[in-house]
Amino acid sequence: MKVAVFSAKAYDEQYLSLAGNGLELCFIESRLNNQTASLAQGFDAVCVFVNDQLDSGVLNTLHAGGVRHIALRCAGFNNVDLECAKQLGMGVSRVPAYSPEAVAEHTLALVLTLNRKLHKAYNRIKEGNFSLDGLLGFNLHGKTVGIIGTGRIGLATARLFKGFGCHVLCHDPYPTDEITTLGGKYVELDSLFEQADILSLHCPLTPDTKHMINQQSLTKMKSGVMLINTSRGALIDTQAVIQALKSQKIGFLGLDVYEMEGDLFFEDLSNQIIQDDIFQRLCTFPNVLITGHQGFFTHEALVQIAQTTTNNLRLAAQGKSDDLTRLA
Known part of the structure; x- marks a missing residue:
């Protein structure tokens, strides 16, 4: 099977190549979109990531070029027109579970860094400033943590918060006994x-969850609430969150994802002028911490992603669609 791997970074090539026996992998640094879809001409499958675009136009171009399978090397699939893929007879597979602890631990890293202001303390010490003024935090022990979405990542996050002695409240349309078992x-x-x-978000992006954090829902929250999103950027109405930061309704904001991250994340733009004024406004708040979608980025997670993705591709090549971790 010939596979065009889009949005390919050096680490993608390293891990996928190690796991890709029997596959002919071609690594393409460009993201998949309407302008680059023709690069997949003559390939049997494409391997894509979170910010690749697979709308009906792209899918039709891929199909016309011979592509019959789409392998997502991520859990989310909101960037794929699944109905169009189904109509075209194109299989779609994903990686539903890749070291959920990786994202859960990054969630805790955001919480602890924001709370104890570790990023500020680090810079102060390097400058010889040992003052504690402005670094006051709070104990996590005894605090109430709200987790929206209790799939594998949400469950792993709940376990970590329970270990800190927090009260854990959850919401999910599909409850699991494991949450109640751990308290x-x-x-x-x-x-x-x-x-x-x-409040920590761990749910997929769907029409029902888009902008679930909005002006109305924010009014129901405690003043000074800490909001963490390591799931999908569009779960949050960014403009509403900016207003809540200005009014101090939100006391802390930690983001590993951003609604318009497709134009920013995974690229080195340090020598360019960032054109996204909303993102730039977020960066001006002293109580906001943003990381560039790195929650998944551990050795263990990359090994699992590569193994599951390449296994999905091999099964698709063998016509064993029933064994796939598939979506369509």
Whole structure:
């Protein structure tokens, strides 16, 4: 099977090549979109990531060029027109579970860094400033944490917060007994908003969850709430969050994802002028911490992503669609 790997970085090539026995992998640095879809001409499959675009136009171009399978090397699939793929007879597979602890631990890293202001303390010490003024934090022990989405990552995050002695409230349309076993409690969404000192998002992006954090939901939250998003950027209405930061309704904001990250993340833009004024406004707040979609970025996660992705491709090549971690 000939596979065009889009949005390929050096680490993608390293890990996928090690796991890709029996596959002919061609690594393409460009993202997949309407302008680059023709690069997949003559390939049997494409391997794509979170910010590649697979709308109906791209899918039709891929199909016309011979592509019959789309292998997502991520869990999310909101960037794929699944109905169009199904109509074209194109298989779509993903990586539903890749070291959920990687994202859960990054969530805790954002919480701890924001709370104890470790990033500020680091810079101060390098400058010889040992003052503690402005570095006051709070104990996590005894705080109420609201987790929206209790799949593998949400569950792993709940375990970590319980280890800190937090009260864990959860919301998910598909509850799991594992949450109640570890001492968590499922509540209605409004109740979670009202009670949470820390709110962490771990749900997929769907029409129902898009902008679930908005002006209306923010009014229900505690003043000074800490909001963490390591899931998908569009779960948050960024303009509403900026207003909540200005009014101090949000006391801390930690983001590993951003609604318009496709034009920014995974690239070195340090020598360019960032044109996204909304993102630049977020960066001006002293209580905002943003990382560039690196929650998944551990050795263990990359090994699992590569193994599952290449296995999906081999199964697709063998016509064993029933064994795939597939979507369409």
